Structures are given as C-alpha cells and as structure tokens.
Amino acid sequence: MNGRTIWQDGRQCAVVVTVNYDGESVERREWPDGALWGRYSYGRYGTQTGTPRILDLLDRLQIRSTFFVPGWDVERDPDLVREIRDRGHEIAGHGFLHEDFSMLSPDQQDQVLARSEEAFDKVLGIRPAGWRAPHGLMTSETRAILAARAYRYDSSYCDDDLPYVVETENGERIIELPVFQTASDSHYYRLRRSPDVVQRAWRTEFISVYRIGGLFNLTLHPRGDVGSGRAVRLRAVEELLRLIQSYPNVWMTTCGELSAWAAGAGNNQIETWPA
Amino acid sequence: MDSGVQSTRNHRWPGGARCVAMLTVDFDGTGNEVGQGFDPAGIRSAGGYSARRGIRRMLDIFERNDIRSTFFVPGFDAENHPDLVREIVASGHEIGAHGYLHERWEVPVDEEGPLLKKAHEILVDVTGEAPVGWRSPGGMKSAQTLKVLRELGYIFDSSDKDFDLPYPAIVSGEPSREMIELPNNTSSLDDTPLYVEGAATPDEVLALWLDEFDTIYHEGGYFMLTFHPRAGFGSGIPSRASVIERLIPAIRRYSGVRFMRLGDLARWCLQPENGFLDTTRRIGART
Numbered sequence: 001m002n003g004r005t006i007w008q009d010g011r012q013c014a015v016v017v018t019v020n021y022d023g024e025s026v027e028r029r030e031w032p033d034g035a036l037w038g039r040y041s042y043g044r045y046g047t048q049t050g051t052p053r054i055l056d057l058l059d060r061l062q063i064r065s066t067f068f069v070p071g072w073d074v075e076r077d078p079d080l081v082r083e084i085r086d087r088g089h090e091i092a093g094h095g096f097l098h099e100d101f102s103m104l105s106p107d108q109q110d111q112v113l114a115r116s117e118e119a120f121d122k123v124l125g126i127r128p129a130g131w132r133a134p135h136g137l138m139t140s141e142t143r144a145i146l147a148a149r150a151y152r153y154d155s156s157y158c159d160d161d162l163p164y165v166v167e168t169e170n171g172e173r174i175i176e177l178p179v180f181q182t183a184s185d186s187h188y189y190r191l192r193r194s195p196d197v198v199q200r201a202w203r204t205e206f207i208s209v210y211r212i213g214g215l216f217n218l219t220l221h222p223r224g225d226v227g228s229g230r231a232v233r234l235r236a237v238e239e240l241l242r243l244i245q246s247y248p249n250v251w252m253t254t255c256g257e258l259s260a261w262a263a264g265a266g267n268n269q270i271e272t273w274p275a
Numbered sequence: 276m277d278s279g280v281q282s283t284r285n286h287r288w289p290g291g292a293r294c295v296a297m298l299t300v301d302f303d304g305t306g307n308e309v310g311q312g313f314d315p316a317g318i319r320s321a322g323g324y325s326a327r328r329g330i331r332r333m334l335d336i337f338e339r340n341d342i343r344s345t346f347f348v349p350g351f352d353a354e355n356h357p358d359l360v361r362e363i364v365a366s367g368h369e370i371g372a373h374g375y376l377h378e379r380w381e382v383p384v385d386e387e388g389p390l391l392k393k394a395h396e397i398l399v400d401v402t403g404e405a406p407v408g409w410r411s412p413g414g415m416k417s418a419q420t421l422k423v424l425r426e427l428g429y430i431f432d433s434s435d436k437d438f439d440l441p442y443p444a445i446v447s448g449e450p451s452r453e454m455i456e457l458p459n460n461t462s463s464l465d466d467t468p469l470y471v472e473g474a475a476t477p478d479e480v481l482a483l484w485l486d487e488f489d490t491i492y493h494e495g496g497y498f499m500l501t502f503h504p505r506a507g508f509g510s511g512i513p514s515r516a517s518v519i520e521r522l523i524p525a526i527r528r529y530s531g532v533r534f535m536r537l538g539d540l541a542r543w544c545l546q547p548e549n550g551f552l553d554t555t556r557r558i559g560a561r562t
Contacts, residue, residue, distance in 0.1 A: 035381075039414030041437035042462065048438055192463070192473030194483040224436050225462040231439070232463075232490035 005213030006162060006269040008261065011251040013210045015244055016177065016258055017065045018155065019054060019220045020132065020186075022098060022227070023047045023073040029097045042225040047077050050222025050229020055087055057234060061241050066255040068094035068132040068155075071116030078123040085124060090254040092130035093120070093151070102137040109138075109145050117149070129256045132156050132179070144275050147172040153259035155179050161214035163262040165272040173272075175259040177217060180205075184219035185233070186226040199236035206244055215258075216244070286440060286495075286550035289543050293531030294496035296488075297540065298519065299345045299433070299459070300333050301410065303377060303503050306351030310376030321507030326356045329504025329511025334366050336516065340523045345537040347373035347410045347433075350394035357401045364402050369536040371408040371433070372398055372424075379413025388423045395427050407538045410434055414461065421446045425454050431541035433457040439495045441544045441551045452552055455544045457537055459499045463487060466502040466510045466518075481518045485525055492529055 007014055024043040027036050036044065058065055067084050069091055074081050085091055095101065096116040101109055113131075120128050131146055133156035143154050147168050153175040154166075160178045167173055181187040183205045188198045202218070209216040220237060221227030228237050244250060253261075262270050288295050305315040305322040313319050330346075337344060346363050348370055353360045364370060375394045382390060391409075398406050409424050411434035421432055425446050432444050435458045442458075443450035462468060464487060469475045475483075484500065491498045502519065503509030510516055526532055544551040 034418040035415070037416040038411045038434040039436065039461070041435045044437035045460075189462075190472075192469050192475065194479060195486060196482070224460060230460070230463065230487075230490075231494045232487045235490060 007213070007251055009251075010249060012213055012249040013216060013247070013251070014214075014258060015206075015216045015218070015250055015252045016255050017058070017063055017218050017220070017241070017252070018132070018179070018255060019051075019065055019067045019222065020094060021046070021051070021067050021069040021073055022094075022221050022223055023070070024076060025070040025072040025096075025098045026223075028072065029099070042223050045224030046222035046227060046229050047073075047080060050224065050227055051080060051084070053229060053231070053234055054220065054222055054237075055084065057238055057241075058089070059087060061238070061245065063241060063252060064088050064090070064254050066090040066092055066130070068092050070094045070098045070134065071096040071119035072098075074116075074119040074123050081123055090130075090256045091120070091124060091126075091128065092132065092255060093117070093128040094132050095134040098134040100135055100137045101133055101142055102139055104139075106139070106141045106145060109142060110149070113145065113149055129153065130155060130259060136181075140275075143174055143176070144168040144170070144172070147174040147275075152263065153177055153255060155217065155255055161209070161212060163215060163258065163270060165262070165270055166275045167272055168275045173263065175262045177255055177259060178215065179217040179219060183217060185228045185237075186219075186221050189226045189233070195233045195236040198233070199239050202236070202240045203243060206240065210247060210250070288496060288533065289535070289539075290533060291531070292496070292533035294492045294498060294529065294533070295540060296498045296526055296532055296534050297345065297457075297500065297537060298337075298342065298523075298534065299347065299410075299499065299501050299537065300330075301373060301501060301503050302330065302346055302348040302352050303373075303505055303509065304349070304352035304355065306349045306375070307377045309351065310378060321505050321509070324506035324511050325504040325509070326352070326359055329506070329509065329516075330359055330363065332511060332516050333504050333519070334363065334368075336520050336523070337368070338366065342523065342534045343367045343369070343536050344534070345369045345371050345408065347371040348398065349373045349377045349412065350375040350397040351377075353397050353401045360401050364404070369408070369538050370398055370402055370404075370406055371410055371537065372406045372429075373410050374412035377412040379415075381415060382417070384417060384419065387417055387420065391420070391423050392427065407431065408433060408457075408541065410459070418448070421451075421454060425451070429454065430545060431455050431457050431537055433459050433499070433537060436460050436462070439491070440497050441540070443552055452547075453545065455541045455551065457499065457541060457544075459501050461501060464498075464500050466515065467508040470510075470515070471508050477514050477518045480515075481521055484518070484522055488522075488526055488529075492532070498526075
C-alpha cells in the first residue's frame with residue numbers, strides 16, 4: 001500500500017471490537033427450556049457474568065463495540081440488551097436461534113431474518129443495520145437477501161483485508177466487513193488454549209494487520225466455555241485492547257460507522273465486487 | 276452502572292477468608308465405560324486406575340498438605356470398592372453422589388428418581404452416612420432432579436456453569452433457601468477437556484490453573500477445581516498428579532485461602548447473613 005492507507009485522516013489501521021452475544025439461544029436451539037442446566041448453562045454465564053464484565057471493560061477503556069445478538073436472546077434478555085445499547089454500543093443481527101444459514105433455503109433465510117427483526121423492533125425499536133452469520137455459515141445468496149431487507153453491512157466473510165462493497169444482481173449494495181477466526185476468542189478456547197496463548201496470538205494478528213494498514217475485526221464471546229467472559233480471559237482482552245490503544249493513528253469504531261463510511265460517496269478507494 | 280458481577284460482592288467467606296478453594300475429585304472408575312456399554316479392557320481400562328492407584332495418590336497429596344475435600348463417587352464404583360470409599364471418609368473427606376453408572380446421557384424422567392435413590396442408598400450402605408451433595412455425572416439435569424435430591428436431604432448441587440459464586444439452587448422452579456448451587460466450570464477448571472480436547476501438557480495445565488486462581492482470588496474468591504484420579508482423561512498418573520501437588524503450595528502463597536469440603540461450604544452459604552441467598556439478580560432462575 002506504499003505507506004498510504006485507504007483510511008481517512010491519515011489513519012494507519014481500523015479496528016472494530018465485536019461481540020457475538022450467543023446467549024442461551026445457542027443451547028436452546030437444540031434443547032428445551034427446562035434442560036438449560038449444567039453443561040447447557042454456559043450461555044447463561046454469558047448473560048449473567050460475561051456480558052456485564054465486557055461492558056465494564058469497554059466503559060473503562062472508552063471503547064464502543066458492535067454486539068451481534070440472536071433475536072431469541074434479544075427477547076430473552078430485553079433489559080440487558082437495552083443496557084448494551086444505553087452504554088453506547090451498536091446492536092446488530094445474528095440469526096434468531098443462532099441458526100446455521102448454510103442449511104436454509106433463501107426463503108427460509110428471509111423468514112428467519114424477518115423474525116429476528118421483529119424482536120429488534122419490539123425490544124429496541126430499531127431495524128438492525130448489520131448482520132453476522134451464526135457459526136459464520138451462510139450461502140452465496142445470503143448477502144443479496146440482506147441487501148433486499150435494507151441491511152447496510154455483513155460481517156461474515158474472510159476473503160479480504162479491507163471492507164468492500166458487494167453489488168447484487170438487483171443493483172443493491174451492501175458493505176462486507178471481513179472477519180477472521182484468528183482474531184476470535186472461540187477459535188482458541190474451543191481447543192482449550194490458555195488466555196496467555198490467546199493474548200499472544202491476538203497481538204501478532206493485530207500488529208500484522210496494523211503494518212499493512214488493514215481492518216482488525218476482533219470477535220469476542222461472553223460465554224463461559226468458548227468465550228472471554230471468565231475473569232482470567234477478560235484480562236487477555238484488556239491487554240490486547242490496551243496494546244491497540246497504545247498504537248498511533250488507529251481508527252477504533254463500530255461496524256455501523258465503519259460501513260457507513262465505506263459506503264460514503266467521498267470514498268473512492270473501496271473496491272466493489274459482484275455478490 | 277449495576278452489573279451482575281458487582282451486585283454479588285457483599286458475600287463473605289468463613290473465618291474471614293479472602294478466597295475459598297475446593298479441590299474436588301470425581302472418582303469415575305470403570306463404571307464410566309460399563310455405563311456406555313463398553314468392556315473396560317485395553318485402552319478402555321483407564322477407569323481401573325482410579326481404584327488401583329489414583330485415589331490413594333490423591334489421598335496422599337491431600338494428607339501431606341492437610342486438606343479435606345469432596346470426592347464424588349458413582350454408585351457402581353462404591354459397590355465395587357467399598358473399602359476404598361470408607362478409606363476416603365476415614366481420611367477426613369466427604370463423599371458426594373455422582374450417579375450410578377456415571378450417566379452422561381439424558382435419563383428418562385420416570386427412571387431418574389429411582390436412579391438417584393439407588394445411588395444414594397449405596398453410598399449410605401457403604402459409608403454409613405447420607406451424602407448431602409450431588410454432582411451431575413455428564414453435566415445434565417432435569418427440572419425434577421434437585422427436587423428429588425432435596426427430598427433425600429441434599430443441601431447442595433455442584434453442576435452448573437453459569438456463575439462465579441454460589442447461589443440459591445432452583446428447586447421446583449424457585450430459588451431455594453435450603454439448597455445451594457456450587458457451580459463448577461468444567462471448560463477450564465476441569466482436567467478432562469484440557470488433556471483431551473486441548474492435548475495439554477501438565478505444565479500448561481498448571482500455568483492455566485494458577486492464572487485462573489490468581490484472577491479468582493482478586494475477583495470473587497471462589498476457586499472450584501474438578502479433577503479425576505483416572506488414567507486417560509484424568510489426573511491420576513504421576514505427571515498429572517504432580518500438577519495438583521505443585522498447585523497447592525502455589526495457592527498457599529496467597530494469604531487468606533481456605534480449602535474446604537463442599538458440604539461445609541454449603542452450610543455456610545445457606546446461612547442468610549453470609550450473603551449468598553439475597554442475590555439482586557435472579558441467578559439461574561429462568562427455566
């Protein structure tokens with residue numbers, strides 16, 4: 001990139017801190033309400049402990065984040081979801097019951113999105129501006145479906161270093177904010193790696209993205225099993241975020257604001273690809 | 276801003292302790308394999324290690340370090356090794372119930388009550404004392420599990436993974452004042468997932484648990500560790516038992532740490548003045 005980046009105001013790198021809420025919906029998808037105990041209570045750890053802890057950390061560091069929340073969890077935890085909003089964060093879509101969208105027909109995908117939007121309307125009075133695929137799984141049609149439903153961005157693909165515009169067959173546009181498993185907590189904790197290892201891995205990821213002037217899209221989960229909600233793991237998050245804040249010319253923002261900028265007419269460095 | 280974490284900070288531990296540490300042992304002998312329909316032979320014989328070597332190794336470590344703890348014993352293993360179970364009790368430890376054949380599957384509702392009673396009676400017969408606590412063998416419960424256990428006189432369950440502190444167990448849909456939940460996080464404070472899914476070395480596990488302990492010590496002060504005296508997925512063999520051996524003095528370097536049996540901790544938490552019954556959030560109450 002010859003020392004110049006695509007970012008505004010001489011910024012070297014853009015950072016979004018995202019949280020995949022993944023509460024009890026993850027367990028509820030496979031088990032009835034009465035079974036959400038024991039090994040099926042890690043999602044509830046996230047709502048009772050992990051999310052409040054992450055919110056406190058983001059407050060302390062004055063970072064605004066984007067929370068991707070399944071519609072079922074929005075209805076399950078309306079007070080907590082409104083608290084997330086009231087503390088300055090963006091709330092975006094993430095399926096209804098954390099569905100695997102790769103197994104759904106385009107019509108079914110449309111219906112699940114509609115059901116989730118109902119929850120957002122009821123609890124938050126908004127339409128979500130963005131979406132991330134649960135498990136990262138979706139089909140080639142999904143982004144066109146999102147665009148037709150007036151979503152402004154998706155953050156699920158892992159095929160570029162920078163945001164890009166997707167143009168659908170109908171001429172609709174939606175921004176993609178690429179995201180990588182290497183900058184996610186669950187990728188490591190699923191394999192029971194220690195917070196120390198995760199923190200070192202993230203550090204390498206961030207520094208490498210910073211050097212090339214890319215987008216660093218960090219993904220956290222509040223859950224008690226594969227997430228960062230446990231106190232010892234949140235320390236790893238804090239160390240990474242403080243490292244990021246110590247670097248000059250970092251644009252730390254939300255997915256909504258980043259995608260609005262990327263869609264803006266004044267920005268001619270964002271590339272456009274067909275859906 | 277109110278958060279679930281801060282709202283439960285008004286609790287206190289026995290004797291003015293800053294942190295309580297529970298090094299709990301799940302016996303998990305050959306019943307684990309038998310229950311799944313396997314012949315516990317060859318590579319499936321690791322459960323036999325518990326009774327032959329692992330349990331006594333844990334008893335030795337606890338004795339050298341003057342620690343009393345809680346051992347969860349499936350009924351099948353108690354039937355097969357009654358003298359060893361009595362030796363655990365004679366060494367000052369507590370026995371908790373842990374299923375009959377370590378049922379890690381969903382037990383049909385009409386079979387659950389009889390199964391809990393069967394395992395309970397075996398432990399009563401073997402030890403001469405009624406257990407007061409239970410841990411789900413596979414981490415599963417039904418809506419009626421704790422109701423049955425409460426009727427049998429149990430005062431704690433140690434199965435849930437949804438909080439960092441004890442809280443009133445949900446019995447028949449309501450927070451109980453007679454039964455306490457002592458959560459155990461089996462994602463990072465249990466040996467099995469680390470050694471199996473993580474293929475971790477003993478040194479890595481020790482470093483992780485010390486890191487967990489350090490954070491918990493400064494946070495809520497409730498350190499609940501679960502390990503198994505088996506070979507295979509457990510900590511019975513010398514290399515892994517040494518993690519427990521090295522962990523204890525490292526924990527003791529912190530001031531105000533109290534090692535406890537779960538029954539004693541449960542009785543403490545059930546006294547309202549100690550702050551565990553009046554959580555401002557309805558912990559785990561939604562079913």
